[in-house]
Amino acid sequence: MITAHYAHRLPADYDIALIRERAKKRGAIWDAVPDLFFKAFLLRERGRFGAIASSYSSLYLWRHDEAFRDFLVSGRYKVVTDGFGRAEIQTGFALDARKGSGQVARFAYKDERRIALDADLTATFAAEIERSGKEAEKAGAVAAIIAIDAKNWTLTRLVLSEHEPDGEQRGEAYEILHLARPLLETLPRAADQ
Structure with missing residues (x-):
């Protein structure tokens, strides 16, 4: 499995309603993409949840590298570059991904840690996989993923959650405007570790 995340910083006076509308319109296009969790x-x-600037981004969990490759070469990313320019795509190999008992993901949390x-x-990988599984078991967790960037030796902890930030979460908090989930239900359940 491969994670991919890219972000576009928005001007301070950008109309956020346009981003909400874009996600609403484009979201359904992704609801049946093959090999996309x-x-x-x-x-x-x-000004919300610790953000000092506004940004619009996309976070993916692909089944395998060919699916991510197809996303890049098929023109799907061109829609992004046409509207916002080319962003750096942070990628990682998922060491583990689990489905939690939560149903409606409203927020995503991303916490990066250098090894x-x-x-x-x-030992580090084993501990992170165990930690991620425990995150998936928490109330309201829709999914938890731990990924490695082996070039920079960075771990990325990702949690999709029903719960609004309360100060307990580490890392950056994102509002989920739309969650396309073609294969999300096929992830192993948190209790299946």
């Missing part, structure tokens, strides 16, 4: 249309709005140079990688 989910695509989250995300918003960070300046210390002298860390035992096997």
Whole structure:
């Protein structure tokens, strides 16, 4: 599985209603994409949940690398570049992804952690997989994913949740404007670890 996330910072005076409308219109296009566990249309709005600037972004969990490749070469990303320009796409290999008991994902949480140079990688990965599974078991969790960027040795913890930020979550909080979930239900359940 591969995670992909890209963001576009918006001008301070950008009409956020346009982003909400774009997600509403484009969301259904993704509801039946093969080999896609989910695509989250995300918003960070300046002044809300710790955001100092507004941004619009997309977060994906692809079944395999060919699906991500097809997304890039089929022209699906061109719609993004035509509207917002080319963004850096942060990718990672999912070490684990679990479906929680939550049903309606309203927020996404992204927490990045660098792996210390002298860390035992096997132990680190095992601990992160276990931690991610426990995140998926929490009330309101729709899904939890742990991914690795092996170029920069960075772990990305992702949680899709029914719950609004309450200060307990770490990392960046995003409002989910639309969650396309073609294969989300096929992820192993949190209790299946």
